[in-house]
Amino acid sequence: MPAPIPWLWLYRPPVPTARAQSIQVLHMAHAMAARGHEVTLAADPSAPGLLPADVLRWYGLAPLPTLHLHLLPGARTPASLAFRALLVGWLARHRHRGVVYARHKRYARLALRLGGRVIWEAHEVDSLQAAERGEDPTLHRELERRLVHRAAGVVTNAPGTLDLLRTTWPDLPSAVALLNASAVRPAPGEGVGIGYLGSLRAWKDLDTLARAAAHIDTPVTLVGADPASAEARRLRALSGARLRVEAPIPYAAVSERLAAFRVLVLPLGQGLLPERLVSPLKLADYLATGRRIVAADHPSVRALTRDFVPYASGDPADLARALTTARDLPPRTPSPRTWATRAAEVEDFVLGTWMKGRQPSPRVPVGSAR
Numbered sequence: 041m042p043a044p045i046p047w048l049w050l051y052r053p054p055v056p057t058a059r060a061q062s063i064q065v066l067h068m069a070h071a072m073a074a075r076g077h078e079v080t081l082a083a084d085p086s087a088p089g090l091l092p093a094d095v096l097r098w099y100g101l102a103p104l105p106t107l108h109l110h111l112l113p114g115a116r117t118p119a120s121l122a123f124r125a126l127l128v129g130w131l132a133r134h135r136h137r138g139v140v141y142a143r144h145k146r147y148a149r150l151a152l153r154l155g156g157r158v159i160w161e162a163h164e165v166d167s168l169q170a171a172e173r174g175e176d177p178t179l180h181r182e183l184e185r186r187l188v189h190r191a192a193g194v195v196t197n198a199p200g201t202l203d204l205l206r207t208t209w210p211d212l213p214s215a216v217a218l219l220n221a222s223a224v225r226p227a228p229g230e231g232v233g234i235g236y237l238g239s240l241r242a243w244k245d246l247d248t249l250a251r252a253a254a255h256i257d258t259p260v261t262l263v264g265a266d267p268a269s270a271e272a273r274r275l276r277a278l279s280g281a282r283l284r285v286e287a288p289i290p291y292a293a294v295s296e297r298l299a300a301f302r303v304l305v306l307p308l309g310q311g312l313l314p315e316r317l318v319s320p321l322k323l324a325d326y327l328a329t330g331r332r333i334v335a336a337d338h339p340s341v342r343a344l345t346r347d348f349v350p351y352a353s354g355d356p357a358d359l360a361r362a363l364t365t366a367r368d369l370p371p372r373t374p375s376p377r378t379w380a381t382r383a384a385e386v387e388d389f390v391l392g393t394w395m396k397g398r399q400p401s402p403r404v405p406v407g408s409a410r
Contacts, residue, residue, distance in 0.1 A: 042391055044106070046138035047072055048130050049081040050147045050158075052112070052123060056098035057086055058264060058288040059239070060321040061163075064197075065143055066099050067223060071383035073107035080108045080130055082123050088114055100223060100292030124150075131156050139390055142191075145183055152190050159390055160191040164317055165204045172312055188212055193393050195386060199343045200316030214393045219344055221382040222324040223291070226374035227299035227331055233259040234334075234363055235301030237294065238322050240265050240272070245309035245336070250278035251356035258367055260305070263297060264288050298329050303366045308336035310353050316340055330374035332366040334359070347372055 049069040053062035065081070073079040083095065092109040096102065110126055112119040127147075130138070131154055140156040142148030148160050166180035188194075188205075194215035196202040202217040234256075240246055246262070253260040261284040265272050272285040289297055298304060304326040308314035315338045323344050326333050335341045337350035349369075351362035 041075060042387070044076040044078060046130070046134040047077050047079045048127070048134070048138060048140045048151075048156075049079060049143070050127070050140055050151060051081070051143035052119075052147075053083050054086055055083040055090075055095045055111075056290065058291065061143070063099065063291055063321060064220060066096070066101065067221070067379040068383060068386070069109075070096070070099075070101045070104065070107055071379040072387065073104045074380065075383055075387060076106060077387075078106050078108070080110070080126070082110045082112055082126050084119060085111045085114070098290045098292060100290075127151060128154060141386075141390070145187060148187055148191065149183060152186070158187075158191045159193050159195060160187050161195045161197070162201055162205060163197060164313070165201060165208060168204060168208060169312055169317075184209065193390065195389060197319040198317055198340055200339055204312075204316060214389075216385075216389050218382055218385045218389070219377065220319040220321050220324045221377045221379045222321070222328045223295075223379060224298060224325040224328040224376070225295040226376065227295070227329040227371075229299070230371060231300055231302040231331060233261060233301055234303045234305055234367070235261050235263060235298060236305050236307070236322075237263045237298065237325065240269075240275070243309045243311065243314050245307045245314070245353060246275055247278060248309075248354055248356050248359055249305060249307045250275040250283050252359035252363060253279040253282040255356070255360045256282075256363055258303075258363065259284060260363075261286060261301070294325060295329075298325060298331065301331060303332045303334060303363060304329065305359075305363065306333065306335035306341065306348075307359065308338055308341070308353055314338060314340065314353075319344065324377055328374055328376035330372050332369050332372055334362045334366045345375070347375070 051065050053065045055062055069079050069081045090111060093103050112122045140151045140158045142158050143161045148158050151158050167177040167184055170177040170180050188209045191213055193213055196217045197220050199217040202215055206212050263286045265285055267285040276283050306320060306323055318340045327345055333348040335348045336353040349362045349366040351359040
């Protein structure tokens, strides 16, 4: 293992929440700190009086002496000032040997302006997504151009994101796609019913799941939304009252909740984001359980696994068929991918490509650096 170095995980996730980006950032920072590096992360607490140990406990993580989690002030302006002060102070101490690992493009631009050396973790291609929506992509392209020309390297969590970045920006610096991971444990037994874990965002196409639930004789449960919300009520109505909705749960409780289901479902809509740009965190969680998985037949899903029952996105009848098929199959063999593994891959890419001026080793599993 290489000598420890300072890392600034440049993001401000809301904590603790069930949002995928918060889960990913907290676990990656923790996994890198567990490798002995001094990792600093700022976060926006969702309630007053929280301590870093409270936040970590919610995610099922233990405090580490090498993880420095800074919870920012509650008001927006003081939080912004505290964040900027943290960035400036960190750069003053570690500019010449530290890694600024930016999960947010505007924060990456700020760090570059202040003289930091930045690795950009890209989860989207905003210029292409703006054009897809019929919007002017000029401002997005300008921000992407600055990062492409000045960042030391690029990490994506989906091969599709890397492919589209390279197509859009042929002069992309050294880059690699490293899939998301999970802290979920393998599930004992066989479970009952069908489960979905996640938010109600439109691109996740939960309308199709609700309509499919109306046509199967197995209960479908959606975990991750306020049961009393208007959207939850609308989805239940679409399902003919066959869809159950449960509130979000702490990430530390996800393993147990997923283990209660027999089949896990990942509905996704159509477009660049669901088809090419996502590396669904819930899919990594599902794979770790060993439960049967039903998912939209998209490249973004096939990049993570081929061991799933596919359905045609937007087709409730085909989703109902896939759910019924998966229900009658025996459990899968669990295939966990840990955050420790991903942290080692990120370390290999960053230190190999940037600090030592060489290409990443062949153990980087997805994509390639150039």
